[in-house]
Amino acid sequence: MFAALKTAIAKLLEFGKEIRADKLAPVAAEATTIWNTLRQDSNVQLGAIKLAGTGTTRRVDLDVEVDGVPGAALSVMSQGELHSLALALFLPRATMPESPFRFLVIDDPVQSMDPAKVYGLAQVLAQVAKHRQVIVFTHDDRLPAAVRHLQLDARILAVSRLARSQVTLSSDRDGDPGQRYLSDALAITHDENMARTVQATIVCNLIRDALEYACHERIRIRGFRAGTSITDTEAAISEAEGLRSTLALALLGDRKRVRELNGELSKLGPTAARVVSAANNGSHGGAASDLAVLIEDARRLAGKLSRP
Amino acid sequence: MTPELLLDEAATLLSRPSRSMRRCWQRGCACLTRLALEQGLCGYWNCVAPTLTRCPMRHQLLALPAFVDASTTFLARTAWHGLSRAMHHHVYELAPTHAELRSWHCDVVALLDELRRQSDSAAQEAECC
Numbered sequence: 388m389f390a391a392l393k394t395a396i397a398k399l400l401e402f403g404k405e406i407r408a409d410k411l412a413p414v415a416a417e418a419t420t421i422w423n424t425l426r427q428d429s430n431v432q433l434g435a436i437k438l439a440g441t442g443t444t445r446r447v448d449l450d451v452e453v454d455g456v457p458g459a460a461l462s463v464m465s466q467g468e469l470h471s472l473a474l475a476l477f478l479p480r481a482t483m484p485e486s487p488f489r490f491l492v493i494d495d496p497v498q499s500m501d502p503a504k505v506y507g508l509a510q511v512l513a514q515v516a517k518h519r520q521v522i523v524f525t526h527d528d529r530l531p532a533a534v535r536h537l538q539l540d541a542r543i544l545a546v547s548r549l550a551r552s553q554v555t556l557s558s559d560r561d562g563d564p565g566q567r568y569l570s571d572a573l574a575i576t577h578d579e580n581m582a583r584t585v586q587a588t589i590v591c592n593l594i595r596d597a598l599e600y601a602c603h604e605r606i607r608i609r610g611f612r613a614g615t616s617i618t619d620t621e622a623a624i625s626e627a628e629g630l631r632s633t634l635a636l637a638l639l640g641d642r643k644r645v646r647e648l649n650g651e652l653s654k655l656g657p658t659a660a661r662v663v664s665a666a667n668n669g670s671h672g673g674a675a676s677d678l679a680v681l682i683e684d685a686r687r688l689a690g691k692l693s694r695p
Numbered sequence: 696m697t698p699e700l701l702l703d704e705a706a707t708l709l710s711r712p713s714r715s716m717r718r719c720w721q722r723g724c725a726c727l728t729r730l731a732l733e734q735g736l737c738g739y740w741n742c743v744a745p746t747l748t749r750c751p752m753r754h755q756l757l758a759l760p761a762f763v764d765a766s767t768t769f770l771a772r773t774a775w776h777g778l779s780r781a782m783h784h785h786v787y788e789l790a791p792t793h794a795e796l797r798s799w800h801c802d803v804v805a806l807l808d809e810l811r812r813q814s815d816s817a818a819q820e821a822e823c824c
Contacts, residue, residue, distance in 0.1 A: 430794060503781065503795045506773045529780075536756075536776045537769065571757050580749035581758075588761050 400441070407438050417479035425471040425507045430454045431464055433472070447476070467499040471508075478511070482519055489617060490520035497527040509533035516541070518621075538571075540564040540600055565604070565689045568597035569682055576678045588669055590678050594685045595630050595666040601692035602637035609640075609695045630667050637692060655691045658684040698738070698807055701731035702800065709796055721790040722782050728796070728803050729778040735807035736771065742814035767809050774802045 415436040422433045434450030434457075449472075453463060464472070474496055481491055493512075497505055509530060512521055523530065524546075534541045543562040547555050560566045572593035575586055603624055610620035627633045627642035636642040638651040652659040662684045696704075705727035712720035736755060740747040743762055747755055756775060759768040778799055781791040 430792075501789065501792070501795065503777045503791065503798070506777055510769075510773075533776070536772055575754055575757060578750050578754050580746060581754065582744065582746035585744050585746060585758065585761075589758050592761050593757070 411436065411438055414479045414483070418475045421478055421511055422472060422475040424511050425475060425504055426468070431468060433475070436476070465499065467501055467504065470496060470498060470500065471504060474508075474511075478515055482515060490522065491515065492522045492524075494524045495526065496523065497525050497530045500529075505529045505533050506537070509537055509539060513537075513539045513541070535561075535567065538564075538568070538596075540603075563693075565597040565600040565693065566686065568593045568600065569686050569689065572597075572682050572685075573679065576682065587678060590682065591666050591669045594662065594682065595669075597685060597689050598663065598666055598692065599630060599633050601689040602633045604693045605637045605695045612695075630663065634663065655688060656684075659688050659691075662688050696734075698731040698735040701727050701734065702804060702807075705731065705796075705800055709793065709800065721793075721796060722784065724796050725778045725782040725791060725799070728800050729775065729782060732771070732775055732778070732803045732806065735803070735810055739810040739814050743817050763810070763813060767806065767813075770802055770806045770809075774799050774806065 418436060419433055426433075430453055432452045432455070434452060435448075436450075437448040438445065439448045440446045449461070450457065451461065451464075452458070461469070474493070478491075481488070496508060496512075500508065512523065515521055525531075531543050533539075534543065542558070542564060544556050544558045545562075547557070549555065561570055572590045575581065575589050575593070578586070606624055607620055610617070610623075623636060623642070624633070627636040631645045631648060632642040634652070635645045635648050639647060648663075649660050652663060662681060665681055666685070705724045708716060708720045708724040708727065712723075716723055733752065737748045740755070744758070747758055750758070752775060756768075756772050759771055777795075781795070781799075784790075
């Protein structure tokens with residue numbers, strides 16, 4: 388009788404382990420993918436991740452290899468690598484569907500990271516930001532620089548702390564991704580070496596990106612105010628392909644109502660329709676000085692679009 | 696020097712740096728790899744939009760999405776900005792590691808292959824027309 392009970396307990400523990408391993412499997416797989424993006428060929432390789440221990444003494448076992456030799460890699464990893472590893476384990480767990488939180492707050496993930504890894508980090512965070520709101524605090528200028536270089540849709544705000552911890556938030560024009568696209572476009576118009584046709588193509592592409600971003604913001608803010616689920620809002624955004632459909636969704640609440648778009652655009656200013664048609668055609672006949680005017684008009688339109 | 700030769704030289708620095716280079720092979724390698732990227736891109740622009748060869752790299756990288764797909768653009772931007780950061784000496788930062796340099800080197804090889812493939816097909820299209 389006692390022996391049977393013992394066997395039963397042993398079996399139960401075994402099943403428990405299996406269930407835990409099954410539950411962990413997707414998290415572990417994602418952690419390995421994130422680690423591979425973050426490490427940028429560091430000498431440390433992450434193998435299997437297992438939950439071990441029983442009762443109150445539980446732990447995570449990490450199989451880590453340094454240059455292909457298994458060992459206690461945690462003791463030889465740099466501070467930056469440890470941060471990356473912690474992040475690789477944290478992100479998939481924090482973004483599990485069961486989590487009630489749809490946002491992440493990460494404090495200074497760039498700290499002690501090698502220069503090359505910052506681009507990997509920006510890429511990983513941009514991926515997570517497709518489904519969650521991601522708020523990152525950092526005092527390191529490399530992450531905002533990576534955001535600008537890779538043209539990621541992240542808003543950059545400056546936080547300053549006055550006496551008695553009075554916190555102020557400020558954003559210059561280039562803190563907003565939509566406005567950043569337009570600043571890049573303006574820089575292109577100042578390049579005298581570039582052929583006019585090439586300039587026009589690039590500027591129109593950047594204006595299109597800026598307008599699409601402003602539309603997405605408008606759609607999200609309106610959805611949020613109306614209590615629409617984030618999943619539905621994001622699904623509607625990805626269904627609207629192309630600038631005109633996205634504008635129809637942003638202004639008329641339906642991506643299919645593109646025919647009524649011009650009427651709606653005229654309410655946003657006399658030049659709105661012209662900006663949209665230039666951005667959409669990817670070309671703009673006229674002198675280089677006109678491109679600068681077009682960008683200014685686009686800036687006004689993007690500003691109006693992003694405030695529903 | 697062609698981009699291929701520059702990449703070969705960078706690879707040599709990576710695998711067996713000469714004695715005279717033992718203190719600066721990392722930054723030397725980053726510099727040669729970035730030069731290969733810039734020259735390869737220049738060759739691509741010569742085929743598709745020659746005026747871009749005279750533009751600053753920032754503008755060339757901004758122009759890329761109008762000509763190639765998003766992943767090629769991403770590859771070029773991460774490699775160029777990463778290498779630029781790595782080749783400048785900052786006392787508060789470690790020199791790039793062997794693994795990082797090898798990874799950028801692989802990225803630039805892949806990027807130049809892709810750009811060559813695209814400029815070849817652009818040239819073929821032009822011939823057909």
